[in-house]
Amino acid sequence: MTKRRSVHIGGFEHANPVPAASRIDRFVFSGAITGRDPQTRDMPADLGAQCANMFRHVREIVEAAGGSPDDIVKMTVWLRDYRDRDALNEQWEAMFPDPDSRPARHALAATFDGDTLVQCDFIAVLGDSRPGEK
Numbered sequence: 001m002t003k004r005r006s007v008h009i010g011g012f013e014h015a016n017p018v019p020a021a022s023r024i025d026r027f028v029f030s031g032a033i034t035g036r037d038p039q040t041r042d043m044p045a046d047l048g049a050q051c052a053n054m055f056r057h058v059r060e061i062v063e064a065a066g067g068s069p070d071d072i073v074k075m076t077v078w079l080r081d082y083r084d085r086d087a088l089n090e091q092w093e094a095m096f097p098d099p100d101s102r103p104a105r106h107a108l109a110a111t112f113d114g115d116t117l118v119q120c121d122f123i124a125v126l127g128d129s130r131p132g133e134k
Helices: 047-064 086-095
Strands: 005-007 021-024 027-030 072-079 104-109 118-125
Touching (some): 047 118
Antiparallel strands (some): 005 021, 021 027, 072 118
């Protein structure tokens, strides 16, 4: 039986004692990922900057788990204004440029504390490689 492994990245930590993601066997499940700036730890004021940071964190988390964005099969995104998707779609198309090979996605409205405008989580299914191998 494969042991569960916590996934962490620098510049992105939860306030509570939980990892950025968890991997067991080929499966990776992230926790909530926000658009906090990894250097300043501030939340940018605009949705575009938060989306850019959020997708940066997604990439770094899935890579730290041993995969790539190509392994992501599902993302759920919560937006303060769920109709405001231009900035989200810009980053989405940049990370997943092939319309025939994109993960499933669901966008929902959410009420956040503070300045958060967007957050997501994802599920990835990695290839047959072991952690740290590609």
